[in-house]
Amino acid sequence: LDALPTGIWWTALFPGLAMTLMVVGLSLFGEGLSELINPRSHSSN
Secondary structure, eight states, X not given: OTTTTTTOTHHHHHHHHHHHHHHHHHHHHHXXXXXXXXXXXXXXX
């Protein structure tokens, strides 16, 4: 956080984006796996 006021904000941007993409990807993967294992547990509209 000490680098943010000095204009080196991009050093925190890439790890933050990587973690966000990893969490979203794992969440989508888990939902897909859950749908494959038990398709009747989710209501299909």
